Amino acid sequence: TExxxxxxxxxxxxxxxxxCDRAVRCEGGYGFASGPVCHPDRVEDWLDELxxxxxxxxxxxxxxLDELSAPCDARPIELLSPRSCTTAxxxxxxxxxxxxxxxxxxxxxxxxxxYCPSSGCPTCTxxxxxxxxxxxxFDCSDGLACMQVVEDDYRCVRVRDLxxxxxxxxxxxxxxxxxxxxxxx
Numbered sequence: 001t002e003x004x005x006x007x008x009x010x011x012x013x014x015x016x017x018x019x020c021d022r023a024v025r026c027e028g029g030y031g032f033a034s035g036p037v038c039h040p041d042r043v044e045d046w047l048d049e050l051x052x053x054x055x056x057x058x059x060x061x062x063x064x065l066d067e068l069s070a071p072c073d074a075r076p077i078e079l080l081s082p083r084s085c086t087t088a089x090x091x092x093x094x095x096x097x098x099x100x101x102x103x104x105x106x107x108x109x110x111x112x113x114x115y116c117p118s119s120g121c122p123t124c125t126x127x128x129x130x131x132x133x134x135x136x137x138f139d140c141s142d143g144l145a146c147m148q149v150v151e152d153d154y155r156c157v158r159v160r161d162l163x164x165x166x167x168x169x170x171x172x173x174x175x176x177x178x179x180x181x182x183x184x185x
Contacts, residue, residue, distance in 0.1 A: 008055075
């Protein structure tokens with residue numbers, strides 16, 4: 001069988017260490033140093049999830065490690081890794097190929113423009129377009145996010161850029177700020 005590319009293995013080692021360091025630094029180390037976040041076998045578990053034909057996106061890998069090393073800002077750490085960490089490893093599974101939406105090493109083992117839905121019997125599926133009904137963040141195409149627009153109705157909406165006006169049921173790429181009754185990203 002083919003081997004996982006060495007740069008993918010090196011990235012996963014660096015990601016595990018960065019997530020462990022962040023957990024210890026931001027949560028005071030309570031239970032993390034000996035827990036699953038810092039366990040050395042975590043990398044082997046991730047590697048077991050991956051097919052041999054994966055590649056590493058170096059820009060996303062660098063962004064992931066940068067985000068993991070950011071200051072804690074007295075906020076609790078996020079339970080999930082930054083999206084850049086799970087999209088840095090890219091796959092090439094075609095439409096209809098079985099996939100694992102719960103894989104922690106990567107959320108993007110499907111070919112570009114496809115995703116692995118989190119319900120039913122998951123297979124690589126084309127990403128959803130603006131206004132399409134969605135379930136999770138990864139369902140929507142780039143530049144879109146899955147958001148509740150009315151009770152129990154989630155749709156792909158456009159992510160607004162910095163300084164762009166926005167309103168109810170719109171998502172900002174940056175922090176939302178209210179300038180006197182006028183919402184601006």
